[in-house]
Amino acid sequence: MSGGPVAPSGTAPTPARGSLQRQELERRRERVARELAEEQWDLGGLAYEMAIRDHFRLDVLTRKAARLQELDAELAALERLIKMESEGAAGACPECGALYARGAIFCWQCGVQLTETRPA
Numbered sequence: 001m002s003g004g005p006v007a008p009s010g011t012a013p014t015p016a017r018g019s020l021q022r023q024e025l026e027r028r029r030e031r032v033a034r035e036l037a038e039e040q041w042d043l044g045g046l047a048y049e050m051a052i053r054d055h056f057r058l059d060v061l062t063r064k065a066a067r068l069q070e071l072d073a074e075l076a077a078l079e080r081l082i083k084m085e086s087e088g089a090a091g092a093c094p095e096c097g098a099l100y101a102r103g104a105i106f107c108w109q110c111g112v113q114l115t116e117t118r119p120a
Helices: 017-052 058-087
Strands: none
Touching: 017 058
């Protein structure tokens, strides 16, 4: 007789916390990618409609483009997090909070120095 608990038949073991976090990041990445594609489609349609009417509203186009930039930056950050999750991150920047890889000397996001320099 074994000393450990036995899972009831038909139930799968619960995935590790890291696996759940990665799945959540991937779901979020897919959602942001879909939203980005929709916003790009909308911006193209909006520009086309303005062009055929020969009446451009730059403020509207600028707001749409700014939203696209936000989504694009969020998608890039999610992809970096997923990649670092699989490869392992060394830590987070004390200045901006961006994750950095092992061996990094400067933060890729804000440029702050991550390693201390000591006099010889």
